[in-house]
Amino acid sequence: MLGKDAIKRELAAVDLGVDSYEQVFDEMGRRFLELGYVNETYLPTIKQREAEYPTALPVEPYPIAIPHTKASAIIEPFIAPVRLKGTVPWGDMSDPEHTFDVKLVVMLGFKDPQDHIELLQILMHNFQRPAWVEPLFAASSVDEFYDAFLSLEWTHD
């Protein structure tokens, strides 16, 4: 099972200045590839998957996106928390025609298809906790952001 060590400091980012979700993938995908977390199939497959089956969710108070793709694209499992400088429109998982304005993106890479079941529940549990979410938006540096993210409760109901 994936643990907190899957949350990678070197893959965390804040103030990503992008205008679209594709640009988020371009920027972060390049980093994932350079650092050996994914292979060359990651970028095309994640863009394709997102276009067909988008991943933004209306958690409250702020919608978040949880893009992920096939295990075959992943070399090393990871959780990459990314905060954008502004917001970008991101497809609604329940209605591809609709978008949310997303600022927080948690990019997921799992090799074992079973890893995601627990992990997604843990993330969803934490996204509903303002005490955890607010500091993510308030953090003024990548280190602060990363530390705040790392303080998530590794549990779910």
Add this chain to the structure above:
Amino acid sequence: MAVKVIVACGSGVATSQTIASKVNRMLAADKIDAKVEAVDLKSIDRYVKDAAAYIAIVREKKTYDIPVIDGIAFLTGVGQKQAYEKLLAAIKAHQG
């Protein structure tokens, strides 16, 4: 025989199984004899015949003979109570 409930998401990679896991836990805690199964969105019509309810992630305009439950509610927690109650009612109706 456990009542069957189906859940489907677009790619079948992550969310349907996550929701199945969560809802199965909720049903077990309430000692309801029902099981949620993640199925492929493309084969929904085949599974609908034997199921008490369909937990949908992608909201379709199509209607089914069985109640459709908002799956996203189980992921985000927003509206989860109502979605769960609707599910319990569907399971009961299927048994009766």
